[in-house]
Amino acid sequence: MSSSGQTQLTESQSQRLREQFVQMIEIRLFEEKILHEFPTGKLFGTTHTCIGQEANAVGILSAARRDDVVFSNHRGHGHFLAHGGDMKGLFAELMGKETGVCGGLGGSQHLQWNNFYSNGILGGAVPCATGIAMAEKIKKSGAISIVFMGDGTLGEGVVYESLNIASLWKLPMLYVVENNRYAQSTPIELNLAGSITARFEAFGIPAVELNTTEVGIIHESARGLIDEVRRLQEPRCLVVETYRFSPHSKGDDSRDPEEIAHYRQYDPLLMLNDVLSEKERSELATAAEKKVLEAFRQAEGDPYRQVDEGVQTSLEPEN
Amino acid sequence: MTRVLGELNAGLRESLEMDETVHLLGEDILDPYGGAFKVYRGLSTRFPDRVHTTPISEAAITGLAAGMALRGLKPVVEIMFGDFMALCHDQLLNHVSKFKWMYNRQVRVPLVVRTPMGGRRGYGPTHSQSIEKHLLGIPGIRVVAPNTFISPRQMLVDAITKDIDPTIFIEHKLLYGKHIRDPRTLSELSVEQTGGMYPTVELTWQGAPRPTITIACYGFNAELVAEAMEILAFEEEIFSETVVLAQLSPLEIEPVLRSVLKTSRLLTVEEGGRSFGWGSELISRVCEALPSSALNGIGRVAARDLPIPSSRKLEDELLPSVDDIVQVALQTTKANR
Numbered sequence: 001m002s003s004s005g006q007t008q009l010t011e012s013q014s015q016r017l018r019e020q021f022v023q024m025i026e027i028r029l030f031e032e033k034i035l036h037e038f039p040t041g042k043l044f045g046t047t048h049t050c051i052g053q054e055a056n057a058v059g060i061l062s063a064a065r066r067d068d069v070v071f072s073n074h075r076g077h078g079h080f081l082a083h084g085g086d087m088k089g090l091f092a093e094l095m096g097k098e099t100g101v102c103g104g105l106g107g108s109q110h111l112q113w114n115n116f117y118s119n120g121i122l123g124g125a126v127p128c129a130t131g132i133a134m135a136e137k138i139k140k141s142g143a144i145s146i147v148f149m150g151d152g153t154l155g156e157g158v159v160y161e162s163l164n165i166a167s168l169w170k171l172p173m174l175y176v177v178e179n180n181r182y183a184q185s186t187p188i189e190l191n192l193a194g195s196i197t198a199r200f201e202a203f204g205i206p207a208v209e210l211n212t213t214e215v216g217i218i219h220e221s222a223r224g225l226i227d228e229v230r231r232l233q234e235p236r237c238l239v240v241e242t243y244r245f246s247p248h249s250k251g252d253d254s255r256d257p258e259e260i261a262h263y264r265q266y267d268p269l270l271m272l273n274d275v276l277s278e279k280e281r282s283e284l285a286t287a288a289e290k291k292v293l294e295a296f297r298q299a300e301g302d303p304y305r306q307v308d309e310g311v312q313t314s315l316e317p318e319n
Numbered sequence: 320m321t322r323v324l325g326e327l328n329a330g331l332r333e334s335l336e337m338d339e340t341v342h343l344l345g346e347d348i349l350d351p352y353g354g355a356f357k358v359y360r361g362l363s364t365r366f367p368d369r370v371h372t373t374p375i376s377e378a379a380i381t382g383l384a385a386g387m388a389l390r391g392l393k394p395v396v397e398i399m400f401g402d403f404m405a406l407c408h409d410q411l412l413n414h415v416s417k418f419k420w421m422y423n424r425q426v427r428v429p430l431v432v433r434t435p436m437g438g439r440r441g442y443g444p445t446h447s448q449s450i451e452k453h454l455l456g457i458p459g460i461r462v463v464a465p466n467t468f469i470s471p472r473q474m475l476v477d478a479i480t481k482d483i484d485p486t487i488f489i490e491h492k493l494l495y496g497k498h499i500r501d502p503r504t505l506s507e508l509s510v511e512q513t514g515g516m517y518p519t520v521e522l523t524w525q526g527a528p529r530p531t532i533t534i535a536c537y538g539f540n541a542e543l544v545a546e547a548m549e550i551l552a553f554e555e556e557i558f559s560e561t562v563v564l565a566q567l568s569p570l571e572i573e574p575v576l577r578s579v580l581k582t583s584r585l586l587t588v589e590e591g592g593r594s595f596g597w598g599s600e601l602i603s604r605v606c607e608a609l610p611s612s613a614l615n616g617i618g619r620v621a622a623r624d625l626p627i628p629s630s631r632k633l634e635d636e637l638l639p640s641v642d643d644i645v646q647v648a649l650q651t652t653k654a655n656r
Contacts, residue, residue: 069390103423112422117389121413127379128414131386131394138342138392145386158409161379168374 009275013216017275020062020215022284024054024268027078029285029292030087031246034077034094038250042300043094047108050078052213052245055268056178057082057148059218060238063226064146069136071129071147072118074109075244079148083116087292091299104305115143123149123156126175130162133171137233144172144229151192152183154199163203166235173235174225175200181241182255184248200237207237213268323471324495327358327433330475331395335366338393338480343370344380345397355399356435356495377406381432385415388430388485395479401436401489402448415485416459431478433488437539437590438638440492443629449590449622451489452597455568461517462568464489464538467500468510468520469565477516489567491539491590508548517566519574524552530560532616532652533578535601536588537564540639544588547644555645557652559586567597572604579605584616584651588644593621618651620644 009017031049038047050057057078061070064083072079080090085101093100094108101113109120117132119125129147136143153159154177166173177196181188197207210221218240225236243263247253253260272281321329334341343362345354349372353360363370373380377398384394398404404411411432418428438447454462461484465471478486502510511521522545523530532551536544541563551557560578579585585605587598598619606614620639628634 071386102421102425105423106421110417110421112418112425117422119414121409124382124409124414127382127410128386128389130379131383131388132390133386134383135387135390135392138387139390158376158378158382161374161376162382164374165376165379165383169371 014275016062016219017216017272018280018284020058020219021269021272021276021281022288023058023062023082024215025285025288026087026291027054027057027081028269029288030081030090031077033292033296035246035250037296044096045107046249047077047094048075048249049246050075050244052263052267053178053180053242054078055213055215055218055271056176056240056242059215060146060176060222063219063223065143067115067141067143068226069115069129069132069143069145070117071125071132071145072111072116073122073125073148073150073153074120075150076109076111076118076148080111080113080116080118083114085111085113085116088295088298089113091296092302095299096304097299097302098305099299099302100305123153123159126153126156126159126162130166130171130173133166133173133235134169137172142230144174144226146174146176148176148178150183151177151179151181151188151196152186153177154192154196155183160199163200163205163235167203167205170234172229172233174229175205175235175237177237177239178242179239180244182244182248185252185254196239197237205235205237207239209239209241211241213242213266214271215268320498320501322495323465323467323490323497323499324356324358326470326472326499327475327490328360328362330472330479331359331362332365333472333476334395334479335362335369337476340391341369341393341395341479342387343395343397344373344384346373346375346399348372348397354397356492358397377403378410381407381410382414384430384432385410385418385428388428389418389426393429393479395431395433398432398434400446401434401450402445404434404450404454407432408453411454411460411485411487412457416457419484420459427483428485429483431486431488433475433490435490435492435495437491437493438627438634441629441631441634444626447627447634449491451487451567452589452591452595454487455597455600457568459485460568461486461566462489463487463517463566464491465494465565466520466538466541466563467494467497468522468541468563469512469518470499474517474565482516489538494539497542513574519565519571520563521574521578522548522561522563524558527552527558530558530578530582532557532559532584532586532648533575533582534559534561534586534588534644534648535564535575536561537567537597540588540590543639543641543644546641547648550641550645551648555649557648559648570600570604572601572608575601575605576608579609580613583614585614586618586620586644586648586651588620588639590622590638592624593619594624596621616651616654618647620647
């Protein structure tokens, strides 16, 4: 993990970092709230939080346009919120409320809102996202397609099928690999042979690899790649070495506590200590906490999604 | 009259002409080859920007089509042999079929996957199967099969341009060479057709005694059943009523029920393996819907639950024949439940 020294920032750069800090801390507090509330039974099923990885979602998606299309995975709350998703709607979705992002039907891993999609089959999103890139290219919309993967996702064959096609057909696709070194309980040494970037380069897709939790650096890199994808109508890959502080899902963490403690030093929130004063960070954190609690409270008050709604839940064909 | 192959080619061409959001994806579909079964002949020449030859990646091209459909296009994927449908099963089961429902109807997935199933050409265990039964009953996906009694061209055009739900279009290899039937040549049979994009066809003997058995089938098996109907009528004096379904799943049993109420017996015919097949579901539903007094006999004609051997003679023994249909129909009409 690297961290840059203090550099002179312009006003607009400072402002952007401030906004990114706010986004990251909102994601952090949202995810912590989720983990805290699961034992109370207010949330259904399971969830996969991205605590520690917030800089990836925020850094990359703040470089994207709102009409760029994002396809995420089981660990997608950060991506959802960073792409403009509504916090209360996400809480409500996890609670199975009718005001949820998908009316309570999808839950944590199956979200759709605006230009955001997610699904819980590892790797399955990759060809879909590639098809989305194809559609946007055909429609000449100027939008690009971004898919988020993990190190574990690279075990799925359909990923490689998609890379081949994206490169062959010159699709406006950004493949993001968040390498947090673990796939559920399995460390990367037991899962992955060879190099991650070489996999993409084998298909003729240029890949950039970052080893940082500094949102500013991730943002700059993403901005350059996104620009290339959009301008050249070609795929690119961004690999970010990262680490999650939270368990894979709710309580399943067999990693060495010392290792986790080591990476906590590089908490993306701490990496902005040089940019934002303690007072400012504290104020922003307090505001974020308030926003998260209020969103949760509102979602709690909403009615549950009813199943017997005839057409709404029927899968009979429409015509 | 045109053959089914020509109808399908025309249906694809018409869809491309009518709707600029239609795109075709498949392996080896470019001219001059025009697809393994020539269904695509002439299309890539005429519509070069919308006919895409793909690498051999069934899973990815199905997923690609899902993504394209989500974003406003109408993709049509060819899976070269129905046996290869296994390769794209995850995309169909866990993505294509579920997007509309789990995303609370915020999206639509108007895609079509077409694929040829069927044996009787000696292609062997992995190129001869009729395994559409593994796609039936997946909530959110429609499975349909054309036959020679309706217009496969119109059915394909509707599936592609009108049907906004994901549809799997099952063709039979031996159907490609068959002519579409001219109703005028079926003078002794009355042909009734229901409405809708995937019409059901009912064949009844005109001026004959009340039918005593209903035969339900789809796709290529309608050819075998039509022959069996004649043998049963002229050699055995057993008058059957045939219901040829175009939509296999979700199953709409009304036309079958109407017929069984007349005949009190139901025989189902399919080329897939007997166990857990289409016939099982149809018979179960009819049993659920009718009082037991209304049903005097049931039978299933299907392939034996074995892989399909390459040797033609063995293949013929394993797959349903006209004679199998006649024999089981005779047994069913003689037995009483």
